[in-house]
Amino acid sequence: MSQLVPAQKTAWLTLAAASASILAFGVLIPLVGPQAAQAAFALLCVTGLGAYYFRPRKGDDTPILDERDRLIESRSQVLGFKLFWVVFVGTCMSLWALARYGWHQEMVSVDLLPGLVMGGWIVYAIAHSVAVLAQYGRSQADGGQ
């Protein structure tokens, strides 16, 4: 792990936290029901610890972030938000179609809203992290293009 840059370490931490929360959510559903099981997503707060990797290091005056890191972060954010938007819109439209034409209801539970937001955030976090790891690992020249 010592050769990984802070952004890579943070990406791995995010992937681990997202995977753990999804797994815990799945395990908790049959035990406490889908509403209470959403508490499993509290595990996502662990991702905040990623800031620890960006702390200034004693005796090391090289920058923590440079232009390559910023380029990769920028591309990863764009990809994450694009995927979030596609999934968010797709889920909203699917729910609407299901409710309207499948269940023949004109209303849906407001409890779907936090689930949509949380699900969207997880999609963003996973897509962003995978994009970060892929860009640091890929072997083709990419800078400034």
Next chain:
Amino acid sequence: MADSEPRTTLHNHIRRLRFENGEITQEELARRVAVTRQTIIALEAGKYAPSLPLAFRIARAFGVTIEGVFQYEEPDARGGR
């Protein structure tokens, strides 16, 4: 959407220049040009093409011109990579 502009390749002599200039370590070069050591590693491995300001800083760190560090290779006529 088709990529109409052929991809270019940038080669560099950073590793050779480091050893010709007193065996500067990657860490030391990173400190001189204000980037992370991982970026120097990526540059030497040809995995990253730097911005123009960074290319200037690297060239000046070695006391040579940009062309002394980086070589721009024209893409072939078929647009191959």
